[in-house]
Amino acid sequence: MKNINRLLALSTLASFISGCASFGKGIAEAYFEKQETADTRVCEVFGRPFKGIMPYLENPQGKMKVLMVHGVGDHLPGYSTQFVEKLAKELQLNVRAKRAKNIALTDPLDTSKKLGNLRVQRLLNKARTKELLFYELTWSEITAKEKAVLAYDNSGEYSFRRAQVNDLLKKFSNDTGPDPIIYLGDSREDILIAFTQSFCWMINGKWQDLPDGVSQGCTFDNPQAVNNLHNDQYAFISHSLGSRITIDGMQRIAAFFGDSSFRPELKRPRELVQALREKEIPLYMMSNQLPMLQLGRKLPEVNGQKDAYCTPGGSHYNDRMVSKTSIIAFSDPNDLLSYAVPQGFVEKYLDSRLCIDATNININVATIFDAFGMGKMANPLDAHIGYDTDDRVVAMIAQGIGNGHTAKIVNEKCSWVETID
Known part of the structure; x- marks a missing residue:
């Protein structure tokens, strides 16, 4: 009992x-x-209105072409798939080519180099009246050999000694931490050549003109390039280190077109240079790191002279690279690796020939919650990687803000303060 x-x-x-x-x-x-x-969650836009991609899809004379550049960490071709599918849905592009095209990038002056992969997708609407060519640059192959130095630290010989969570964090650190350091070294030039090659392929032909499954260099002397530049519209989308790569890549292109002694073996037709000077190219930056990655670097060759290069009648107006580069910088305040792009930074640290105008968007892509009275917090990792899956971010890239076709979710969830000179 x-x-x-x-x-x-x-x-x-x-x-x-x-x-x-x-x-x-x-x-x-x-x-x-x-x-x-x-x-x-906060969504605050400070800057001029911008149109997004949608208005340029229905262009009988040319195509809308977008290049995406990834950030730190190893990436494989196809990394942008989720973002592309969300973007296509927002743009109502529900028809696509059966398969993507892949070009193994190389240097036209040294075809032994392996400079990553350019993956191209073709998206259309049902009526075939709207078309988007989406280019995805994967440059991880360039840094992989140098990062292999740390491979031993991920092996069982060392990893089993760590607590499980710490081991995951260490592997994440080994994957992402070295890339900004490597970029400051000798590999930087190869990464920028990969970007230049990607842009070259963008302007050199239509979908049917692009090669597939080959390693091939691209040059700017293609007769079609001038007409394509006149008729096509272009945009860049980047994440973290990709923002620095994109800006540096554009500055490198400016140097290439402006200095015949830079890689003199390659032709740069005068008509192409002039056509590029008439273009307005938006750059959508997610988790922008330009200010941090500027530390320890020299100032660009041409800086603090925006009026001289970008204002009609300016003393160097005919030496500009493009008519305008619109930076739209998405930053989650809880992203520990993201920074706004203040106008003072643009004027001092970015090449004046790019004629940059910046719009800053403070947006919480990670959920903020009250940790049982200990204070509000958000997962900093979610805040760093959540941009390309956030409906508001995708909607603004697709349809902009401050115009007649701004998406409903942006009008309802975001505030906008227009800035003027």
């Missing part, structure tokens, strides 16, 4: 503890679910 009473007591205690655990779990789940029901 005594043993039976003990069993009953233990059963009652176990039920009580289990009930308390379930009750506590229920409270916690209800607490966080309650916070998630109300989306209070």
Whole structure:
């Protein structure tokens, strides 16, 4: 009887503890679910209105072409798939080519170099009246050999000694941390050649003209390039280190077109240079790191002279690279690796020949929650990688803000403060 009473007591205690655990779990789940029901995430736009990609899709004379450049960490071709699918849905492009085209990038002056991959997708609407060519640059192959120096640290010989979570964090650090350091070294030139080659392929032909499954260099002396530059529209999308690569790549192209002694073996037709000077190219930056990656670098060759290069009648107006580069910088304040692009930074640290105008967007892509009264917090990793899956970000890239076709979600969820000179 005594043993039976003990069993009953233990059963009652176990039920009580289990009930308390379930009750506590229920409270916690209800607490966080309650916070998630109300989306209070910030979306604040400071800058000029911009159109997005949509208005340029229906162009009987040319095509809309977008290049995406990834950031730190190893990437494989196809990394942009989720973003492309969300963008296509926002743009109502529900027809696509059966397969993407892939070009193994190389240097036309040294075809032994392996400079990554350019993946191209063709997206259309059902009526075939709208078309988008989406170019995805994967440059990880360039840094992979140097990052292999740390491969031993990810092996079982070392990783098993760490706590599981710490081991995951160390592998993440080994994957992402070296890239900005490597970029400051000798590999930087190859990465910028990969960007230049990607831009060259963008302007050199239509979908049917692009090669597939080959390693091939691209040059700017293609007779079609001038007409394509006149008729096509272009945009860049970048993430983290990709923003620095894109700006540096554009500055490198400016140097190439402006200095015949730079890689003199390659031709640069005068008509092509002039056609490029008439273009306006938007650059959508996600988790922009330009200010941090400027540390320790020299100033660009041409800086602080925007009026001279970008204002009609300016003393160097005919030496500009493009008519205008619109930077649209998305930054989550809780992203530890993202920075705004203030106008003072643009004028001092970015090449004046790019005629840059910046719009800054403070946007919480990660959910902010109250950690049981200890303060509000957001997962910094989610804040760093969540841009390309955020509906508001995708909608602004697709349809802009401050115009007649701005997406409903942007009008409802984002505030806009227009800036003027």
